[in-house]
Amino acid sequence: MTQQLTTRQDTAQGEQRPSAAPSILRGAPLDASTAPGVLARYEEWVRRTPQAPAVIDGAHRWTYAQLDEAADAVAAALAGRVGPGDVVGVCLDRSAALVVTAVALARIGAVYLPLGPRPGERRIAAVGEDVGVVCLIGDPDVLTGHHRTADRLALPVSGDGANAAASVVAAFTPVAPGARTVPPESLYAVLTSGSTGRPKAVTVAEPALAALTDWYREETGLAPGDRQSLLIGVAFDPHLLELWGGLTSGAALIPAPDEVRWDPAALTDWWREAEVTACVAATPMIEPLLDRPWPQDLSLRHLMVGGDRMRRRPGPDVSATVHNAYGPAEATVVTTTHAMRATDADAHSDTAPPIGTPIAGATVAVTDTDGTVLERGEEGELRIGGTCLALGYLDPELTVRRFTAPPAELADLDRMYRTGDRVRMLDDGRLVFLGRLDDQVKISGVRIEPAEVEAAFEHDAAVRSAVVTAPRDAEGRARLVAHILPAPGAEPTADALLAGVRAWLPEQAVPSTLRIVDAFPLDANGKVDRAALLKEDRQTPTAAAADAALPEDASADELLVLTTVRDLLGRPETSLEDNFTDAGGTSLLAARLLEALEKATHVRLRAPELLRQPDLRAIAAVLDKRRTATRTPGS
Numbered sequence: 001m002t003q004q005l006t007t008r009q010d011t012a013q014g015e016q017r018p019s020a021a022p023s024i025l026r027g028a029p030l031d032a033s034t035a036p037g038v039l040a041r042y043e044e045w046v047r048r049t050p051q052a053p054a055v056i057d058g059a060h061r062w063t064y065a066q067l068d069e070a071a072d073a074v075a076a077a078l079a080g081r082v083g084p085g086d087v088v089g090v091c092l093d094r095s096a097a098l099v100v101t102a103v104a105l106a107r108i109g110a111v112y113l114p115l116g117p118r119p120g121e122r123r124i125a126a127v128g129e130d131v132g133v134v135c136l137i138g139d140p141d142v143l144t145g146h147h148r149t150a151d152r153l154a155l156p157v158s159g160d161g162a163n164a165a166a167s168v169v170a171a172f173t174p175v176a177p178g179a180r181t182v183p184p185e186s187l188y189a190v191l192t193s194g195s196t197g198r199p200k201a202v203t204v205a206e207p208a209l210a211a212l213t214d215w216y217r218e219e220t221g222l223a224p225g226d227r228q229s230l231l232i233g234v235a236f237d238p239h240l241l242e243l244w245g246g247l248t249s250g251a252a253l254i255p256a257p258d259e260v261r262w263d264p265a266a267l268t269d270w271w272r273e274a275e276v277t278a279c280v281a282a283t284p285m286i287e288p289l290l291d292r293p294w295p296q297d298l299s300l301r302h303l304m305v306g307g308d309r310m311r312r313r314p315g316p317d318v319s320a321t322v323h324n325a326y327g328p329a330e331a332t333v334v335t336t337t338h339a340m341r342a343t344d345a346d347a348h349s350d351t352a353p354p355i356g357t358p359i360a361g362a363t364v365a366v367t368d369t370d371g372t373v374l375e376r377g378e379e380g381e382l383r384i385g386g387t388c389l390a391l392g393y394l395d396p397e398l399t400v401r402r403f404t405a406p407p408a409e410l411a412d413l414d415r416m417y418r419t420g421d422r423v424r425m426l427d428d429g430r431l432v433f434l435g436r437l438d439d440q441v442k443i444s445g446v447r448i449e450p451a452e453v454e455a456a457f458e459h460d461a462a463v464r465s466a467v468v469t470a471p472r473d474a475e476g477r478a479r480l481v482a483h484i485l486p487a488p489g490a491e492p493t494a495d496a497l498l499a500g501v502r503a504w505l506p507e508q509a510v511p512s513t514l515r516i517v518d519a520f521p522l523d524a525n526g527k528v529d530r531a532a533l534l535k536e537d538r539q540t541p542t543a544a545a546a547d548a549a550l551p552e553d554a555s556a557d558e559l560l561v562l563t564t565v566r567d568l569l570g571r572p573e574t575s576l577e578d579n580f581t582d583a584g585g586t587s588l589l590a591a592r593l594l595e596a597l598e599k600a601t602h603v604r605l606r607a608p609e610l611l612r613q614p615d616l617r618a619i620a621a622v623l624d625k626r627r628t629a630t631r632t633p634g635s
Contacts, residue, residue, distance in 0.1 A: 022373045023366035023380065023425040024409060030211055030361035030387055037206040038187075038213055039106045041248035043068075045224070052224050053252040055096040056274070057161035062096050064250075067103065070096075073156045074104035078170060081153065084109030085184050087131055088170075089124070091138030093117040093163035094230040094239075094255040100157050101137055101168075102243055111203070112188040116235035117163070118142050120503035122459070123199070127191065131201050131394060132179040135172045139165035147171040162257040180394040189394075190237040190329050192447060199452070201394045208332040209244060211361045211387045216245045218360075219323070219337070220278050220302040224250035227299070229271075229279040231256040235506060236446065237329045238306065242280045251278070262587040262607035263594055264288045268295050275299045282445035283308035284477070286322075288595050294318045306334065307445025309352070309433055311476055314340055316347040326355035326433065328447070330402070330417045331384045335362050336431055354430040355423075361387035365407060365416065366425050373407045381437055382423045383407075385416040441470040441478045444586070446508040450480070453511065456504035457482060457497060462490035467520060467528055468511060471537040480511035481537045485520060492516065498584060512569050512584045513537075551576060557601075557627070558620040564596050565616055576617040580610065603627050 036044070045052070050065035062070070082088060088110050092098040105112045113133065115124070121144040127133065136147050137155065142165075150171040159166045180201075182189060187206040191199035222228060228246035230253050232239040246253045260270045264285060271279065277299050286305045294317045306325035314322045319342065327335035338356030340347070358364045365373050366380040374380045385406055392399035406413040422434040440449050450468035457466035464487040470478045486492055494514040502510055521529040550559060558576055566574050569584045580590070590607055598604045603626045605619075613619045 021376045023376050025364055025429040027358035027362045028360040037210045038244045038248050045250040049224055049250055055253045057255045060160040070100045071103035075107050077155055082110050086134045087111045087113050089113045089115050089133045089136040091115050095161040095164040097157040097164055111182050111186045114234045122503040129176045132175045132181050135170045137170050140169045183391045192329050202329050203391045204332055205391055212332050213245050213248045215359045217249045222249035222251050222278055226251040226277045227254050227275055229254050229276050238280050238333050241333045259607040262591045271298050271300050278302045280304045283310050284444050290314050308442045311352050313353050316342045324353045330390045331388045335384050354432045357429050371407055373409055376425045379424050382419045382421045383416040385413040443508045448509045453509050456501040460500050462487055462492040469534045469537050481513040482511040484516050507586050513571055557624045561616050561620040577615050579615055
């Protein structure tokens with residue numbers, strides 16, 4: 001992989017030579033037990049700057065005083081129904097309503113469980129069976145069937161804003177028998193991918209999030225007058241850094257319209273128009289921007305990038321400080337960062353950046369499988385300790401396996417989290433990410449276990465068995481390929497199977513390619529030979545795409561759209577009559593399609609233009625119309 005080669009080049013050039021120093025590094029000391037919590041810091045800004053903007057969503061504005069009044073109203077509406085320690089699933093998008101709800105639940109002492117605006121019905125059912133969720137808060141029109149008929153309470157939140165729901169309710173259902181409870185000190189819980197086919201719930205206490213937001217405020221200088229983006233998907237835990245990072249700094253939160261998240265070119269326009277000064281974003285969204293000339297008229301000062309391996313550094317024209325951030329949900333969003341500025345000596349380097357050094361309150365160590373600390377320069381597993389650690393999983397056995405006793409050199413820590421990530425620590429303490437030790441992969445910034453995707457397919461009676469692989473392209477981007485062995489007598493179609501798993505999985509976990517097979521290759525031990533499948537997956541898309549029949553009567557623009565989509569989806573059978581989304585297109589693949597079309601034609605389409613078209617032929621028609629208008633004088 002690129003990052004592995006980069007590290008070896010550093011060593012060969014004499015920049016970082018292995019030494020006898022242990023692979024241990026501590027962030028700045030921090031006493032989270034005495035620091036104010038996130039709610040207290042937010043309330044301090046309500047008292048100090050009540051008329052300062054707290055949320056700006058287009059033409060709509062809410063001051064800190066108005067936001068606090070709305071949060072009090074929601075807390076009062078939930079009084080007697082939701083109490084301290086109760087888990088509340090939040091199904092809202094980035095909006096003032098989301099911010100108000102987060103503050104209200106913190107004030108009640110309830111546990112905030114972000115699920116995104118449209119979680120699948122089966123996923124909600126599975127979470128409800130495992131986690132003691134007392135209610136869901138969301139748009140009544142998109143709640144699951146079970147919750148649409150539940151005892152519902154209308155909540156007094158605003159319906160204004162680009163992503164806001166017209167109305168919001170709390171839908172109450174009985175807690176499932178046997179559902180696990182959360183530790184009483186929990187502030188929020190998030191879901192991560194689970195190998196059993198069910199998501200794992202991780203709970204985090206307020207001091208850990210407060211330590212993170214204190215570090216973020218110190219690192220970025222975020223303060224009143226600044227504008228912090230709300231860009232990250234709500235089911236993804238970095239959105240908690242955005243939300244509480246802004247509120248604990250007295251800054252204004254700026255919810256991003258949905259199309260901005262799908263179109264890197266539109267993102268820079270939005271940064272400019274919304275005067276965003278600090279942004280948290282997923283790596284796959286930002287890397288394409290680093291290949292373009294950087295706009296020089298932005299207010300953006302700090303760009304925190306994470307969720308996936310970063311393969312390139314920002315160039316010397318990038319005016320913002322770009323932070324390559326790393327951190328699992330089990331260590332409260334961010335554990336290590338590497339800041340990059342245009343004035344850096346290596347700004348012109350084409351090597352991948354490291355993931356940096358630990359933030360305040362975090363300790364990192366590189367160990368072998370037995371937990372022995374390795375010398376710097378040696379490859380091993382990254383372990384994390386300190387105030388950043390989550391409370392653990394709701395599954396106590398899993399918590400014991402992953403949150404373990406520290407090495408002897410770090411006996412002052414009570415536990416460390418085994419990340420399963422393979423890293424190397426350089427002489428100066430910077431960490432270089434080398435990949436996963438297990439089968440987990442990251443797709444568009446979301447950590448996914450193939451076993452969870454396989455289990456989602458195997459819920460279908462037409463599926464006897466499923467195997468999911470994650471081949472990478474030449475740039476190191478992973479995609480998911482599902483191999484389906486049908487049940488005897490069944491004849492499932494790829495479209496029906498993919499539609500079925502969308503109810504179970506987040507968008508990033510839905511495979512872009514599905515193959516129905518007669519049998520799986522087996523290795524010498526009689527197990528499925530995943531390596532053979534992966535090899536085939538790496539070779540097949542390119543060869544198949546080259547051999548796939550192209551319509552003879554297609555226009556140049558139709559051929560461009562069709563071949564590009566086939567390549568992105570890895571589905572050579574895709575036709576011009578297929579709908580992009582139904583064929584397996586995701587929001588992030590839409591962004592890559594827009595980028596590819598612009599590079600080939602110099603015509604920039606917007607994500608909504610693409611996604612509202614019924615099929616690929618219609619996308620080509622829009623592209624042709626725009627190209628014709630560009631060529632016509634006076635148009």
